[in-house]
Amino acid sequence: MDFETEKICLNQIISRKKETFSAEENIIIPDIKPDILSTIDSCGNVYIYKKEIVNGRLRIDGGVQAYIMYLADNEQNNIRGLHTVIDFSQSIELENLSQEMECDCTLNIKNIECKILNGRKINVKANMDVEISVFSNQEKEFVKSINNMEKIQMISNSIRINSLKGRGETIATAKDTITIDDNLADILGNEICVKNKDIKVSYNKVLSKADVMVEILYLTEDERINTVTAQIPIMGFIDIPNVSDKEICDTDYEIRNINIKPNNVEDHSIYLEIEFLVRCSAYEDKEIDLIQDLYSPEEDIIMNQENVNLIQNKNTIKDMCTIQEKINISEIKGGKIYNVRATTNIIKENVLNNSISYEAEVILNILYESSITNRMEVKEQRITFTHNINSDRISKNSKINTTIEIDSKDFICMPDNTIDAKINMNFLVNTYLTNSVNIVNNINVQQNSENSKSSSMVIYFVKDGDTLWKIAKKFKSTIDEIAKVNNIEDVDKINIGDQLYIPKYVYNRIS
16 A cells, blocks of 8 residues: 655653652861851752663762851851762662653752761751653654545544654853952852743754853851852753754753852952753644544555654743742841842642642741841741733643742841842743544555455444444445435434445445
8 A cells, every 4th residue: 555654753751750869978177167066057059960871760960069157166156158069879760761761850959957066077968859751752653644545435633743853952151250349258158040041043053042140148258248149141052953943942951060169369259160951852833644544445454553642732931920028037136138048839730721820939048147146047938929820822731840930039128127028930831732642653455355245235223323434434335425325415413223325335436
């Protein structure tokens, strides 16, 4: 049989998993620093430098760049800072994982615990959440049409899908030297985030652009705590053959390495170098014809089908959310806030037709001076909020992947020692539908020896669930012949109990 085929690339999610694990080590206080009395705050960033599938398990190698602010055990009770890198190698078991599959994983630090072992030694433990998506990129060839249709009866259906056009990655590095106005003593912590992501497509390449936002908390030699921020543009070219600006491109930025260190004291500056792995998946929106069923009145046709999962209606929705809250910290002294770290967490999401409703929270770690202890302290404050996104591109069956970015934050101390907090957030929502369909991957033809011996006319009474297609296929006739003999005007309307005359198929009568 002469037929035409087409290829599509399926980006199928095989499994998803969330897991919590820890990385820890003991740190010796450097000789140039005083003994530790107590810890004030701890924070850090996590990065991944290698992922591989080993013996059916995903192995993640990375590190946590941790900062600890502590109170010195001396007469002045000075504030000091420690910096360490905790390397880790975590092996995670995943269902249906095989060597040719690919894995995306997102790591977040939940908290960093510090336990003082003695004045010169502490245990640092970073607790992390990892969210993993395992997927396979399979190219499937299917029969889309038959060239010689004279003896073939066929029904087909056209659907729109998102076929994976290609996937690529590149390394992009953000470098800068930040000038400060003070003599720097210690770096006490930092926050790193990627914002303003954008892409441009041309000449088989995807140009990825973004801004790396870095906020550094540092201690001066005269015991003051200050912050400095930097916005560093990064870009990289990702090679994806045959990609065009019509494709839907998903980009992801994963930290591979971090280098933040003070320059010489005389320079009054901090050197930054942050390396990212930038990945891009390009999806082509295309219409394909799928054969639903076929038969021949004169020949036996064996149709091989395979069930596959397709992605449809892929979209990216962006929305903004602003929350304003009054925070009460009664022990704050002189209305002084030194730093506020902010992270977000989605508690619950409810997907309906044309809308998504979120219940979420912003987790604040506020560094301030206490009027009770006259020392620096950190207080965690959680602000819960709800947010709705309305869009006709959302259905209750949509698969949702939401990222919340902190766009800006502002905290003002009021005379009554409360804090007016204003936080602007960007919601980035990736939506798509999955559809399980059968594709025809091969058709074989055998000579039908029984058709020539069958009766020229059969009387049949319509049963529940019958269609003219099913009846015609069963008796090796055609819909057109049955409709003609029985004076049926609408081939989609037959009633249970109707008496139908089923004529034998004759090729020269319909050719």
